[in-house]
Amino acid sequence: xxxxxxxxxxxxxxxxxxxxxxxxxxxxxxxxYWYRQDPGKSLESLFVLLSNGAVKQEGRLMASLDTKARxxxxxxxxxxxxxxxxxxxxxxxxxxxxxIWGAGTKLIIKP
Amino acid sequence: xxxxxQHPSRxxxxxxxxxxxxxxxxxxxxxxxxxxxxxxxQSLMLMATSNEGSKATYEQGVEKDKFLINHASLTLSxxxxxxxxPEDSSFYICSASQIRGGxxxxxxxxxxxxxxx
Numbered sequence: 001x002x003x004x005x006x007x008x009x010x011x012x013x014x015x016x017x018x019x020x021x022x023x024x025x026x027x028x029x030x031x032x033y034w035y036r037q038d039p040g041k042s043l044e045s046l047f048v049l050l051s052n053g054a055v056k057q058e059g060r061l062m063a064s065l066d067t068k069a070r071x072x073x074x075x076x077x078x079x080x081x082x083x084x085x086x087x088x089x090x091x092x093x094x095x096x097x098x099x100i101w102g103a104g105t106k107l108i109i110k111p
Numbered sequence: 112x113x114x115x116x117q118h119p120s121r122x123x124x125x126x127x128x129x130x131x132x133x134x135x136x137x138x139x140x141x142x143x144x145x146x147x148x149x150x151x152x153q154s155l156m157l158m159a160t161s162n163e164g165s166k167a168t169y170e171q172g173v174e175k176d177k178f179l180i181n182h183a184s185l186t187l188s189x190x191x192x193x194x195x196x197p198e199d200s201s202f203y204i205c206s207a208s209q210i211r212g213g214x215x216x217x218x219x220x221x222x223x224x225x226x227x228x
Contacts, residue, residue: 033217042115043155043204043219088154099145099217101154 002027002093006102014110016078021105023072023089031092032072033099034063036085043088046074079109114138115207117220124195125228132190132223134205140185141207145217146178149202161188195227 003026013019023032034046047056049065049072056063060083062075072089086106090099114137124130134144142163147155159180161167167180177199179191188207192199205220 035219042117042221043206045216045218048216090155099155099157101156103154 002029002091002100004089004091004100004102006089006105008105009103010106010108012108012110013079015080018078019076021074021076021087021089021107023074023091023102025070025072025091025100027093028067028070029091029093032065033090033092034072034074035088035090037088037104038085046087076107081109081111083107084109115141115205115218115220117205117223119223120221121224121226123226123228126196127194130192130195130225132192132203132205132225134188134190134207134220136186136207136209136218139207139209141188141209142185143208144182144188145206145208146180146188146190147204147206149204149222151202155204158190192225195225197227200225200227 005024007022032049035043036046037043047063049063052067054065060077065072074087084107086104088104089102092099116135116137118133122130144161146158148158149155157170158173158178159167159169161180161182163182163185169175177193179193182188202222202224204222206217209216
């Protein structure tokens, strides 16, 4: 059974700081997603990582995937308040879009 | 980007009634749609996979007679919570799979907050 573990589950940080959210999963997969969810709103797709060593960056967010270590990271650089949200990683074990989700990381960035 | 419309966004109903939630892909055809359930402070849980023109595939532990899914067209899937009870109160989200240029992405509806009294 595929399990996806995300940590930390809660993160409060100051603006301008850097931090990393980790997503570990238990079985082989080469398709991993990062999503953002603002309270009361839909999920927003951030990154789709499709191969070992994949690295994608947009703005202050950078995601990477190490399929051998079964680990993906979401790195936040010089955080700003607008990045406050809950971030989910999800793994597609069978490449059929039936995603297994992490528990989410609630990120609060203080001015 | 692609848009998925989910309606209603919030519904309050009495115990024993049925509630229908609609999920529409507005500017693309989605052969596959997914329904998720999210409890407070917990992750999304996949309930079922819905393919146009065929019966939905339910995840283990999800009652198919309780949560009726219909995917009548390439742009519409519906989830009906039958004889709702307070324990069915939750946040329900749909998503639709889009294939474009060999790439596939999932787009999510805005969710439906169901409260059963």
